[in-house]
Amino acid sequence: MKVDRNLSARVEATVHGFITGLKTAFGPGNRVSLISYSVLVVVLIVQIYPLLWLLGSSFKPTQEIFGSVSIIPREFTVRGYIRGWLGIGNYVFGRYIYNTLLMVLPTIAGSMASSAVVAFGFARFNFRGRRLLFALMISTLMLPNTVLIVPRYLLFRMLGWLDTYWTFIVPAWTASYPFFIFLMVQFYRGLPRELDESARIDGCNSFQVLSRIIVPLSRAAILACGLFQFVWRWNDFFNVLVYINSVEKYPVALALRLTIDVGANVQWNNVIAMSVVAIVPPALMYAFTQRYFVEGVATTGLKG
Amino acid sequence: MNRAQRYHNMGYVYLIPWIVGFLVFQLFPLGYSLVLSFYKYPLLGEPTFVGVRNYVKMFTTDPNFMQSVRVTFLYVVLVVPTKIIFALMVALLSNMSVRGVGLFRMLFYLPSIFGSSVAISILWRSMFLKRGLVNSLLSLLGVPAFPWLTSTSLALPVVASLQVWQFGSSMVIFLAGLKQIPTDYYDSARIDGANPWQMLLRVTLPLLTPMIFFNVVMQTILAFQDFTAPFIVTNRGGPLHATYVLGIHIYNHAFTYFNMGYGSGLSWMLFLVIMFFTALIFRSSRRWVHYES
Numbered sequence: 001m002k003v004d005r006n007l008s009a010r011v012e013a014t015v016h017g018f019i020t021g022l023k024t025a026f027g028p029g030n031r032v033s034l035i036s037y038s039v040l041v042v043v044l045i046v047q048i049y050p051l052l053w054l055l056g057s058s059f060k061p062t063q064e065i066f067g068s069v070s071i072i073p074r075e076f077t078v079r080g081y082i083r084g085w086l087g088i089g090n091y092v093f094g095r096y097i098y099n100t101l102l103m104v105l106p107t108i109a110g111s112m113a114s115s116a117v118v119a120f121g122f123a124r125f126n127f128r129g130r131r132l133l134f135a136l137m138i139s140t141l142m143l144p145n146t147v148l149i150v151p152r153y154l155l156f157r158m159l160g161w162l163d164t165y166w167t168f169i170v171p172a173w174t175a176s177y178p179f180f181i182f183l184m185v186q187f188y189r190g191l192p193r194e195l196d197e198s199a200r201i202d203g204c205n206s207f208q209v210l211s212r213i214i215v216p217l218s219r220a221a222i223l224a225c226g227l228f229q230f231v232w233r234w235n236d237f238f239n240v241l242v243y244i245n246s247v248e249k250y251p252v253a254l255a256l257r258l259t260i261d262v263g264a265n266v267q268w269n270n271v272i273a274m275s276v277v278a279i280v281p282p283a284l285m286y287a288f289t290q291r292y293f294v295e296g297v298a299t300t301g302l303k304g
Numbered sequence: 305m306n307r308a309q310r311y312h313n314m315g316y317v318y319l320i321p322w323i324v325g326f327l328v329f330q331l332f333p334l335g336y337s338l339v340l341s342f343y344k345y346p347l348l349g350e351p352t353f354v355g356v357r358n359y360v361k362m363f364t365t366d367p368n369f370m371q372s373v374r375v376t377f378l379y380v381v382l383v384v385p386t387k388i389i390f391a392l393m394v395a396l397l398s399n400m401s402v403r404g405v406g407l408f409r410m411l412f413y414l415p416s417i418f419g420s421s422v423a424i425s426i427l428w429r430s431m432f433l434k435r436g437l438v439n440s441l442l443s444l445l446g447v448p449a450f451p452w453l454t455s456t457s458l459a460l461p462v463v464a465s466l467q468v469w470q471f472g473s474s475m476v477i478f479l480a481g482l483k484q485i486p487t488d489y490y491d492s493a494r495i496d497g498a499n500p501w502q503m504l505l506r507v508t509l510p511l512l513t514p515m516i517f518f519n520v521v522m523q524t525i526l527a528f529q530d531f532t533a534p535f536i537v538t539n540r541g542g543p544l545h546a547t548y549v550l551g552i553h554i555y556n557h558a559f560t561y562f563n564m565g566y567g568s569g570l571s572w573m574l575f576l577v578i579m580f581f582t583a584l585i586f587r588s589s590r591r592w593v594h595y596e597s
Contacts, residue, residue: 033400036397036400039393039397040394040397040398040405040408043394043412044408044411044412046469047411047412047414047415047469048411048414050427050431050437050469051414051415051427053431053437054427057430065430066430066433066435066436066440067435067440068440069437069440069441069444114321114322114325117318117321118318118319118321118322120318121315121316121317121318121319121322122315122319124315125311125312125313125314125315125318126312126315127312127313127315127316130315133319133323136326137322137326140326140330142521142525142578142582143330143334144525144528144529144571144574144575144578145529146529146531146550146551146554146571146574146575147333147334147337147571147572147574147575148329148330148333148334148337149558149571150333150337150340150554150558150564150567150568150571151332151333151334151336151337151340151568152329152333153558153559153564154336154340154564155328155332155333155336171325171329173321174321174322174324174325174328174329175321175322175325176325176326176329176330181322200311206311206314206318210318231417231419232419234421235418235419235420235421235422237421237422237531237532237535237536238531238532238551238555241555241559242555242559252422253421253422254422256422256423256426257422257536260426260429260536268430271426271430272426272427272430275422275423275424275426275427276423278421278422278423279418279421279423279424282417282418283414283417283418285417286413286414286417290410290413293413293417294409294410294413294476
């Protein structure tokens with residue numbers, strides 16, 4: 001509810017700001033801001049129109065999807081949703097959503113926990129080799145996934161993990177997504193060290209410092225890690241394509257690809273309806289938590 | 305060892321998960337793929353040492369390698385500058401202190417949330433089909449339809465446009481940088497009689513160079529590896545290999561033909577190319593990146 005009111009207040013402020021913007025833009029000697037305003041509006045249309053068109057088209061019959069620029073369907077139908085939901089690879093689409101969650105949720109939990117812990121080690125302790133290890137960790141940020149995927153595939157094959165979600169969960173619990181460690185280190189550095197010191201004087205050991213002082217103060221940053229990981233895992237296609245190969249275990253990304261990988265006979269209204277289903281969870285997540293994303297990108301980008 | 309030192313040595317304990325992950329899921333794979341790149345290794349057979357033959361093969365008998373390198377370079381050149389200029393422009397414009405610009409920014413970032421996911425790639429494919437949204441829009445303007453996805457010269461720009469559409473995260477980084485510029489810089493520039501254009505060129509842009517640098521490095525690394533968009537939008541790198549990026553070439557050899565040795569060689573080649581260009585950008589940064597002392 002609170003978020004709802006926030007959103008409507010924002011919309012109001014935007015409309016208000018837009019009008020004031022236009023007033024000042026059309027006022028004397030303000031040509032620059034009129035131009036900037038128009039540019040921003042054009043960019044906004046380019047960003048949002050395709051998404052609205054996708055949403056609108058998901059309620060159109062296939063023949064109306066093509067050759068039309070309209071967002072609102074002339075003939076409204078939910079057949080695409082029904083057939084798409086029931087008709088991909090012998091499972092209902094809900095199965096693929098369930099699979100994705102089964103894969104993504106433990107991965108998120110692992111990333112949040114492991115990076116909160118590891119970043120604490122990097123940010124709050126002075127031990128020999130810390131700088132070197134930190135530099136190593138940072139350099140893995142730039143290590144391309146593509147160069148690791150063949151040997152990881154062989155490793156997972158040897159461990160018998162292929163076609164299971166362990167291929168994502170175990171690396172997450174061992175902090176193999178360095179972006180999140182980096183994000184947490186940046187955040188911890190902003191917390192005053194005096195907090196740790198005084199907790200230690202009160203007799204806390206380092207684990208208590210972490211669990212009672214640092215983690216409660218870092219909820220927002222830890223949540224940001226979880227949100228990023230959710231969106232990235234949800235959207236990921238390359239890794240699941242390589243590691244997961246039985247249809248009963250397919251996440252949403254692979255199920256969608258099944259719908260379009262059928263040669264010329266693509267059932268566009270089913271495909272588009274299921275694409276909408278696939279982008280709804282990240283969209284909702286973003287609508288309710290967008291401030292964490294923006295702050296997350298800004299913190300890590302800034303000091304990098 | 306005093307108490308403080310003993311406390312600080314606890315740091316190692318907290319690093320254990322990362323050290324395990326680093327050794328098992330990063331360092332070992334990196335080394336192992338280098339070793340494999342000197343072997344012929346069909347997944348169901350035994351690896352045999354072939355020396356540098358995999359690397360020779362890329363430049364001699366592999367008909368698609370050079371094509372994929374060419375496509376990848378062109379793709380990076382299309383994506384990175386456009387995306388960053390776009391992000392910078394929008395960040396500068398939306399940095400104006402007009403109320404409500406927050407919602408603008410939120411919506412600008414929205415496409416980046418969906419990333420180059422399969423769903424968005426499907427959207428792009430449907431938009432650029434012969435009777436898709438883009439041609440329908442053009443016909444409203446009286447422009448004839450383009451064969452976007454079947455033309456060897458248009459297909460790559462179409463795929464690249466999907467990346468440029470996702471300029472949101474670069475924009476957010478620029479906005480954060482803009483916020484950090486102290487306002488008295490502008491005040492003193494104004495006292496010196498600078499016009500807005502001069503302020504942009506002499507104050508804003510030089511102070512943003514660290515963010516430009518960061519974005520160029522990250523976006524270059526990502527663009528070199530892009531896979532989903534060319535795989536889905538143009539159906540595995542078509543037409544006639546016009547969008548056949550190195551990522552798809554690696555995928556085909558490693559996971560369609562299961563040549564683990566050659567696939568590793570190709571991915572090391574990609575790694576070397578990325579390292580070379582990252583190093584080049586780092587080296588050039590001394591000339592153009594301005595760090596405040």
